[in-house]
Amino acid sequence: MKTKRPGLASMLAIYRRELLSYVTTPTAYVFAAVFLFSIGLFTFQIGGFFEARTADLSAFFGFHPWIFMVFLPAIAMRLWAEESRSGALELLLTLPCPTWSLVLGKFLAAWTVAAAALLLTTPLWITVNVLGSPDNAAILTAYIASLLMAGAYIAIGSAMSALTQAQIVAFVLAVLISFLVTALGLPLVLDFLAGVIDGGAAEALARFSVLHHFDAAQRGVVEFRSVFYFATLIAVCLSFTALAVDARRGG
Amino acid sequence: MLLQVDGLRKAFGRRIAVDGVTFSIDVGEIVGFLGPNGAGKTTTMRMIAGYLEPDDGAIKVFNIDVVQERRRAQERVGYLPEGAPLYGEMTPWSFLRFVAEARGMTLTAARHAVRRAAQDARLGDSIDRPIDTLSKGYRRRVGLAAALLHDPMLLILDEPTDGLDPNQRHAVRDLIRKLGEERGLIISTHSLEEVEAVCTRAIVIDQGRIVADATPQALIEKHGDLERAFAALTRQEERV
Numbered sequence: 001m002k003t004k005r006p007g008l009a010s011m012l013a014i015y016r017r018e019l020l021s022y023v024t025t026p027t028a029y030v031f032a033a034v035f036l037f038s039i040g041l042f043t044f045q046i047g048g049f050f051e052a053r054t055a056d057l058s059a060f061f062g063f064h065p066w067i068f069m070v071f072l073p074a075i076a077m078r079l080w081a082e083e084s085r086s087g088a089l090e091l092l093l094t095l096p097c098p099t100w101s102l103v104l105g106k107f108l109a110a111w112t113v114a115a116a117a118l119l120l121t122t123p124l125w126i127t128v129n130v131l132g133s134p135d136n137a138a139i140l141t142a143y144i145a146s147l148l149m150a151g152a153y154i155a156i157g158s159a160m161s162a163l164t165q166a167q168i169v170a171f172v173l174a175v176l177i178s179f180l181v182t183a184l185g186l187p188l189v190l191d192f193l194a195g196v197i198d199g200g201a202a203e204a205l206a207r208f209s210v211l212h213h214f215d216a217a218q219r220g221v222v223e224f225r226s227v228f229y230f231a232t233l234i235a236v237c238l239s240f241t242a243l244a245v246d247a248r249r250g251g
Numbered sequence: 252m253l254l255q256v257d258g259l260r261k262a263f264g265r266r267i268a269v270d271g272v273t274f275s276i277d278v279g280e281i282v283g284f285l286g287p288n289g290a291g292k293t294t295t296m297r298m299i300a301g302y303l304e305p306d307d308g309a310i311k312v313f314n315i316d317v318v319q320e321r322r323r324a325q326e327r328v329g330y331l332p333e334g335a336p337l338y339g340e341m342t343p344w345s346f347l348r349f350v351a352e353a354r355g356m357t358l359t360a361a362r363h364a365v366r367r368a369a370q371d372a373r374l375g376d377s378i379d380r381p382i383d384t385l386s387k388g389y390r391r392r393v394g395l396a397a398a399l400l401h402d403p404m405l406l407i408l409d410e411p412t413d414g415l416d417p418n419q420r421h422a423v424r425d426l427i428r429k430l431g432e433e434r435g436l437i438i439s440t441h442s443l444e445e446v447e448a449v450c451t452r453a454i455v456i457d458q459g460r461i462v463a464d465a466t467p468q469a470l471i472e473k474h475g476d477l478e479r480a481f482a483a484l485t486r487q488e489e490r491v
Contacts (some may be wrong), residue, residue: 006355013352017338024340087336091397094300094332095353096325249304251263251294 010097014105015112018079022113028075032117035071039063039121056134060124061142061218065182065210068114068146068153073174075113076157077167079106080245085165089248103242107151107158107234114150118143138220145217148230149210153178155237162244181233185209252314253278253405253435254299259308261294268294270459271308278404281431283450283467284439287485291459292439293333296407299437300330312405326354329403333410333439335394339383343374343393346382350397364400372396373422388419395423399430406430408438412445424449443477453477457485 022028039060043049047059083089092102125143128134156178161170183189185206194202206212210233213226252275259272269291276282284292297303299310301321310317310324317324338346347368351361369378372392377385382393391411398406411427412420427449430436440446446453447467455463455470462484463470467477474480 009355010353013349016352017341017349020345021338021340086339087332087334088338090297090302090332091336091350092353094302094325094328094330095350096322096355097353098322249302251261251303 006096007098007101010095011101011105011108014092014097014102015109018106018109019112022109027078028113031071031074032113032120035067035117036120038067038071042067043124054132057124057128057139057142058218060121061146061214064146065149065214068150069178069182070175071117072110072114072150072153073157073160073171073178076110076154076174077161077171079110079158080162080241081164081167081170084248085167089245093245093249099242099246103158103238103245107155107238107241110154110158111151114154115147118147118150135220141220141222142218144222145214145226145230148227149214152181152210152230152233152237155234155241156181159237159240159244162241181208182210185211185215252276253280253312254437255309255311255314256295256299257309257311259295259298259310260306261291261298261303262306267459269298269305272456272459272461273308274454274461274464276405276435276437278433278435279431280452281427281436281438281450283446283453284437284456285443285446285453285481286456290456290485292456293409295456296330296409296437296439297332300328300332300407301325302330302332326401327403327405329398329401329406331391331394331398331406331408331411334413335391337382337390337393337397340381342379342381343369343385343396344378346393347396347400351400354401356401364402365396367402368396368399371399371426373426388415391415392419392423395426404434406434406436408436410439410441412440412442420445443481447471447477455481455484 042063043060047063049059052059080089083092125139129136157170157174160174160177161167163173164170190202190206213229216223217226254276256275257273259269261269272291272295284296286292294303298305299317301317301324304318312324312327315324315327341349344365347365348361351364352358356364372395374392374396377389382390385393391414395408395411398408408427412423415423424445427436427438431449431451438450450467453463453465453467453470454461463480470480471477474483
């Protein structure tokens with residue numbers, strides 16, 4: 001007996017298996033611990049959460065792009081590289097599943113791990129509510145934007161993972177690309193670019209950076225443009241992943 | 252016709268792995284693929300299973316073109332890849348459940364299919380232990396069970412008895428014989444004795460081409476025994 005939507009059923013099966021493999025191996029726990037530790041370190045030591053004496057989480061969210069940039073490629077690096085190294089890719093590609101169901105199932109599993117790590121930071125949210133009265137709607141918005149941004153970084157990691165058999169190569173490539181996509185909006189890079197190319201062009205380029213779109217959301221403004229930006233980034237990277245996986249059939 | 256392969260060709264860069272392979276298989280046939288390492292056996296099987304795309308030629312499973320309608324064809328094929336890659340951190344039970352669900356079976360159907368395939372492949376009571384802790388022979392049988400899950404009419408088994416001890420090999424051969432009664436099977440093997448014991452037909456491949464396609468008995472009659480037939484038909488020098 002078959003389900004009515006085989007593609008969807010395959011995706012769910014892949015998603016469950018991938019998630020199971022995250023929780024039964026130590027990787028996810030190690031990374032979640034490192035993530036929480038570093039986000040705490042940045043927020044309290046460098047961000048000066050208490051010294052700022054304001055009831056908001058800007059010190060916390062401000063570091064997300066930088067921590068995600070390293071943390072999420074580490075979560076995503078095994079998605080495809082490990083399959084081709086172990087030979088299990090052959091198993092997946094001989095199942096009657098559409099490629100998108102494999103790509104999406106794996107991506108969603110890694111995204112769920114990121115979401116769980118993000119969820120573990122909510123005590124901070126509770127803390128600011130105990131200490132003062134923050135704008136909770138703005139914080140919620142920032143959380144949603146952060147989750148979307150995490151999806152984008154994982155999609156980049158998934159695309160790089162599909163290119164190689166070596167997890168470490170996938171990791172380094174993903175960090176590099178994530179850095180470029182993030183830092184385009186940094187004043188440092190912007191000033192440099194403005195010196196080389198037309199200021200207007202540099203400004204336009206900056207609009208394509210993760211920082212540009214995350215900054216707006218951090219202030220509590222949901223912009224359709226930013227949601228669209230992250231969704232597009234995810235879609236482009238996942239399409240690339242599917243192409244790279246399908247290219248394996250060519251031999 | 253269960254399987255029709257016509258003029259199959261595949262090259263990796265400059266190296267031609269499969270060079271114009273043509274054959275067909277009917278229900279009740281157990282075909283043994285023989286040939287030296289690097290002859291193109293695995294590449295041919297991978298193309299039939301829909302893992303690799305051929306450069307040229309056609310593969311039809313029940314008249315369904317594997318390249319044009321890959322997923323429909325794959326629904327009808329059971330495939331055991333070389334070395335039986337599995338997910339080591341899973342148990343055979345959860346692994347087989349995963350394969351059944353990924354194949355689009357409903358939860359109830361998946362549970363039944365796993366129980367039946369586990370029984371056919373004689374997985375016994377180690378079904379709840381992590382695959383990483385199991386013996387090579389047992390893992391091979393888990394791979395075999397995964398290939399049997401959807402009760403396919405065509406089974407492609409790449410070295411199903413490689414690395415098994417004599418008892419396990421015997422059990423797998425019995426299973427292959429039983430499966431072959433109402434299905435079509437292709438098995439690749441380096442054991443000539445195995446071809447004699449289970450196969451109704453032997454296809455000898457060398458340098459990407461079929462150099463013989465006959466019953467094991469016909470090959471024995473012609474060359475004295477299978478070992479001599481193999482030596483006479485395939486290139487002798489060691490290849491890297």
